[in-house]
Amino acid sequence: MNRRRVLDAACLVALAALALMTWQLFDPRVWPVIIAMSVGQLLGTASLVAYVSVVIADYRAGLRPR
């Protein structure tokens, strides 16, 4: 998959994660807090993993003999 597209998707996932994680600050009830600490952080972690995988792939591509 194109690295740029992976990063674009990761950005959107990360923005969704940030929205979920900050929702609990405005509405500190049971479901917002639980969703922030579970789904929000899961999405955030997934986007970070996608970013790291792109950086590693980019680095490895740079090491290959041309």
Add this chain to the structure above:
Amino acid sequence: MTFPTAPLAILALGLAALSAAILVSFLALRPPLVRLTKIWLLLGFGVFPIAAAFAGNVQGFEATKERQFCGSCHVMSLHRDDSDNPASNSLAARHARNPMFGSENCYVCHADYGMFGTVVTKAGGLRHVWLYLTEYRSVPVEAAKATIHLREPEKMNDNCMQCHSTKDSLWLAVPDHRAPLEAERAGRLSCASEGCHGFAHPFFRAPPTDARPL
């Protein structure tokens, strides 16, 4: 929904805003994927969101101590309303008017204390969430109040004794305190029972035999 004023919440919001600004800029400007872009993205994907999550989690855990949080499940709304009521003379409401308890009166009276008290209390809270999802979500308040009762009522006196040590001379001078002292300290006789200080919540009576512990 209110705008948060706690310092940690504002910090979390600021960090999340910085992260969002970097990510949106990347999507909008589409810069080449060079080293500088990757460093900015590391801030946007990693550093700022992790810091925001950490600050948000601490703020979230603090929020779980608030009465507003406990009362956000409908089966707890009677308890919340009673504590919110300045005219109520229930034990819960009177404690809520004490600044030592205040808006955290549910947590202060029901939390487990001791070395792992916070963890045990939070784990117990997750059991509440599970029971709510699986059993109480559609149960009317009137039906719920007839079945919900304390899971470990014998431990409740321990929480009362966090403040009322049972060792003060004025407290011991009360004959009704002194006579059943061992039973009180062991939790066999509840401070919040009929004939003593009454039920903590006015609409609660002794649990029925088929009551479900929560």
